[in-house]
Amino acid sequence: VSFGYEDVAPEEKTARVSGVFSNVASKYDIMNDAMSGGMHRLWKDQFVRRVKPQPDEAILDMAGGTGDIAFRMAERGAEVVVADINQDMLDVGIERAMDRGLDGLSWSQQNAETLTYPDRQFDAYTIVFGIRNVTYIDKALREAHRVLKYGGRFYCMEFSTTEWGGFKEVYDLYSHKIMPQIGKAVANDEESYRYLAESIRRFPKPAEFERMTREAGFARTKVEPILGGAVAIHSGWKI
Numbered sequence: 704v705s706f707g708y709e710d711v712a713p714e715e716k717t718a719r720v721s722g723v724f725s726n727v728a729s730k731y732d733i734m735n736d737a738m739s740g741g742m743h744r745l746w747k748d749q750f751v752r753r754v755k756p757q758p759d760e761a762i763l764d765m766a767g768g769t770g771d772i773a774f775r776m777a778e779r780g781a782e783v784v785v786a787d788i789n790q791d792m793l794d795v796g797i798e799r800a801m802d803r804g805l806d807g808l809s810w811s812q813q814n815a816e817t818l819t820y821p822d823r824q825f826d827a828y829t830i831v832f833g834i835r836n837v838t839y840i841d842k843a844l845r846e847a848h849r850v851l852k853y854g855g856r857f858y859c860m861e862f863s864t865t866e867w868g869g870f871k872e873v874y875d876l877y878s879h880k881i882m883p884q885i886g887k888a889v890a891n892d893e894e895s896y897r898y899l900a901e902s903i904r905r906f907p908k909p910a911e912f913e914r915m916t917r918e919a920g921f922a923r924t925k926v927e928p929i930l931g932g933a934v935a936i937h938s939g940w941k942i
């Protein structure tokens with residue numbers, strides 16, 4: 704199992720990922736804007752348009768962090784559980800939700816690989832920029848499938864490496880040289896952002912990840928590339 708450029712024991716990856724997000728929690732939202740030039744907001748809007756949350760639907764937003772995706776879905780009337788392995792990220796989210804006076808949200812510390820929910824609880828499962836941090840992705844996908852109702856939908860947005868001519872070189876330079884520098888300047892934390900860049904490089908390519916979602920039991924799987932595949936929205940159904 705890899706953590707950044709190092710090979711580590713699986714339990715150690717989970718613990719270190721927790722450490723990374725505890726370090727970045729208080730600066731997380733500012734950093735997203737700095738790193739993506741604000742683009743993450745547009746990708747998140749597009750993602751939620753694809754999920755089409757309906758009033759009173761029960762949605763599990765896994766690796767929900769500080770609530771960006773959950774807030775957008777709760778604004779459309781869905782009942783959203785924000786689940787994350789890291790309580791520091793959730794605490795920032797709880798505070799943001801209070802500031803906004805948002806209803807329809809609950810918060811729960813959970814490991815995506817071992818959810819504490821019974822089978823068939825949710826109408827939709829979302830996970831955005833989270834699954835590449837999970838140690839055993841196949842386990843997390845099977846858990847996603849288990850907690851969905853029949854007819855439920857799975858939506859995942861994740862970074863990827865792109866094959867666009869020229870773009871790949873620029874993107875590699877950006878993620879390996881510039882991202883850690885912004886991390887250092889804004890959050891005084893170069894290492895965490897080095898890990899995040901490397902975790903993007905190591906995440907399976909869209910076709911391989913789609914195969915993994917099918918293996919976990921999802922049907923009618925689909926991949927929608929954004930920015931030439933630098934970001935991709937994956938979806939599937941439990942039928």
Ligand code: SAM
Nearest residue numbers: 724766767768787788789792814815831833836
């Ligand atoms: N979804 C949010 C967003 O788009 O702003 C947060 C994304 S943040 C980059 C990744 C999140 O994944 C972190 O909050 C981290 O704690 C969480 N995470 C990492 N490993 C996890 C695991 N095994 N189970 C649940 N959450 C995990």
